Amino acid sequence: MNVAPKLSEIWVYLSATPLLGLTLTLLAYQLAFAIYRRSGGNPLANPVAISVALVVTMLTLTGTPYRTYFEGAQFVHFLLGPATVALAIPLFTQLARLKRMLLPLLGALLVGSLTASASAVAIGWALGASNESIRSLAPKSVTTPIAMGVAEKIGGLPSLTAVLVVTTGILGAIAARYLLNALRIEDHAIRGFAVGVSAHGIGTARAFQVSEEAGAFAALAMCLNGIATALLLPLLFKAFGA
Amino acid sequence: MLAALTLLLLLQLIGEVFVQFFALPVPGPVIGLVLLFAGLLLRGKLGDDLRNTANNLLQHLSLLFVPAGAGVMIHAARVADEWLALSVALIASTLLSMAATALTLKFFLRHRQGADRKEGAA
Numbered sequence: 595m596n597v598a599p600k601l602s603e604i605w606v607y608l609s610a611t612p613l614l615g616l617t618l619t620l621l622a623y624q625l626a627f628a629i630y631r632r633s634g635g636n637p638l639a640n641p642v643a644i645s646v647a648l649v650v651t652m653l654t655l656t657g658t659p660y661r662t663y664f665e666g667a668q669f670v671h672f673l674l675g676p677a678t679v680a681l682a683i684p685l686f687t688q689l690a691r692l693k694r695m696l697l698p699l700l701g702a703l704l705v706g707s708l709t710a711s712a713s714a715v716a717i718g719w720a721l722g723a724s725n726e727s728i729r730s731l732a733p734k735s736v737t738t739p740i741a742m743g744v745a746e747k748i749g750g751l752p753s754l755t756a757v758l759v760v761t762t763g764i765l766g767a768i769a770a771r772y773l774l775n776a777l778r779i780e781d782h783a784i785r786g787f788a789v790g791v792s793a794h795g796i797g798t799a800r801a802f803q804v805s806e807e808a809g810a811f812a813a814l815a816m817c818l819n820g821i822a823t824a825l826l827l828p829l830l831f832k833a834f835g836a
Numbered sequence: 837m838l839a840a841l842t843l844l845l846l847l848q849l850i851g852e853v854f855v856q857f858f859a860l861p862v863p864g865p866v867i868g869l870v871l872l873f874a875g876l877l878l879r880g881k882l883g884d885d886l887r888n889t890a891n892n893l894l895q896h897l898s899l900l901f902v903p904a905g906a907g908v909m910i911h912a913a914r915v916a917d918e919w920l921a922l923s924v925a926l927i928a929s930t931l932l933s934m935a936a937t938a939l940t941l942k943f944f945l946r947h948r949q950g951a952d953r954k955e956g957a958a
Contacts, residue, residue: 615903619899619902619903620899622902623898623899623902641898642898642901642902642905645899645902645905646902646905646906646908649902649905649906650906650908650909653906653909654909660906660907660909660910663903663906664903664907667902667903667906668903670899670900670902670903671900671903671904673893673900674865674900674901674904675845675848675864675865675868676841676844676845676848676865676893677893677894677897677900678848678863678865678866678868678869679844679847679848679851679865679868679869679872680844680872680889680890680893680894681869681894682869682870682872682873682876683872683876683882683886683887683890683891683894684890684894685869685873686873686876686877686882687882687887689877695945697944698941698944698945698948699941701940701941701944702937702938702940702941702944703937705936705937705940706933706934706936706937706940707933709929709932709933709936709937710929710930710932710933711929713925713928713929713932713933714925714926714929715925717921717924717925717928717929718921718922718925721920721921721924721925722918722921723918723921723922723925724914724918727914727918727921727922731922731925731926731929734926734929735929735930735933738900738901738904739863739865740862740863740865740866742863743862743863743864743866744863747861751911753904753907753910753911754911754914756904756905756907757904757905757907757908757911757915758922758926759901759904760901760904760905761905761908761926762926762929762930763898763901764905765926765927765930766930766934769930769931769934770934773931773934773935774934774938777935777938777939779938779939779942781942781945784938784941784942784945785938787937787938787941788934788935788937788938788941789934791933791934791937792930792931792933792934792937793930793934795897795898795900795901796897796898796901798894798897799895799897799898800898802894802895813894815937817869820866820869821862821866821869821870824861824862824863824866825861825862828861829861
């Protein structure tokens with residue numbers, strides 16, 4: 595019996611089901627996470643960056659279009675919705691500290707959130723990015739479902755925003771240790787909060803691996819920045835007549 | 837697990853309906869988040885089931901970003917055209933906002949009464 599044609603038949607069958615995209619996503623992540631563990635939790639071995647590189651390489655090698663892959667991967671992507679709702683839980687468990695630090699946190703949130711959007715838009719514009727790209731850049735510091743929703747409202751491309759969001763999260767998770775050490779920020783609450791505002795869920799995942807306190811404040815920050823950006827950005831774009 | 841997951845999905849669904857009905861500028865899951873937070877405040881306590889399910893979901897949060905990240909494939913042409921503007925904008929704005937948030941929070945916390953400061957840094 596000849597194996598090759600049989601295998602290609604199986605491939606044709608499998609590539610039409612969601613199973614392949616879903617399994618590929620989970621396998622890539624497991625492998626990436628093992629590498630990250632192996633590196634001793636080195637921020638440079640970011641699991642999302644490695645997973646995305648693995649998935650894109652596999653899809654390119656097998657000539658599989660992203661759309662086909664996403665038919666399976668959407669089940670993972672979909673969980674971002676309930677995960678966003680679930681952010682109410684860290685917010686609630688940190689309620690006591692949140693109340694005590696409310697004004698400083700809100701002040702820092704506002705400064706960090708506006709800095710993220712304004713500097714991304716300004717730099718994109720100054721370096722000649724297209725109008726659609728600039729609009730897609732504006733909400734890039736908040737978690738994917740919120741950012742995609744905002745991008746749609748302000749005339750960006752939600753799928754491009756998703757890519758920019760993920761890249762931002764990876765950059766923030768990698769840079770946090772070096773930047774915050776250079777700034778001599780030692781308090782894990784402040785470190786976590788800064789990472790959560792600037793690098794949403796990917797930064798938060800990283801913060802949780804460093805310490806519980808950093809993680810809780812990162813989750814809090816991501817959640818607050820998500821709400822602030824969802825409320826403020828569409829209004830700001832409207833106010834500036836953009 | 838199942839009950840908690842159902843609750844999360846239900847709240848997301850209610851959020852989506854809210855957003856469509858009142859033409860709100862925020863995404864549905866954010867309304868779901870606010871509703872859940874309000875519910876927890878009213879109830880005053882958090883059940884184990886909900887806590888564990890949420891922890892499981894949030895623990896693997898980075899996995900959930902992989903499908904969206906792989907979408908870089910469909911924007912390859914745009915990214916190739918605008919790579920300089922996009923990468924400088926992303927790197928600089930991420931570093932700037934992280935530094936601005938950290939320094940502002942540190943400044944505000946330092947300029948509060950001793951008791952608050954001590955607790956804030958605990």
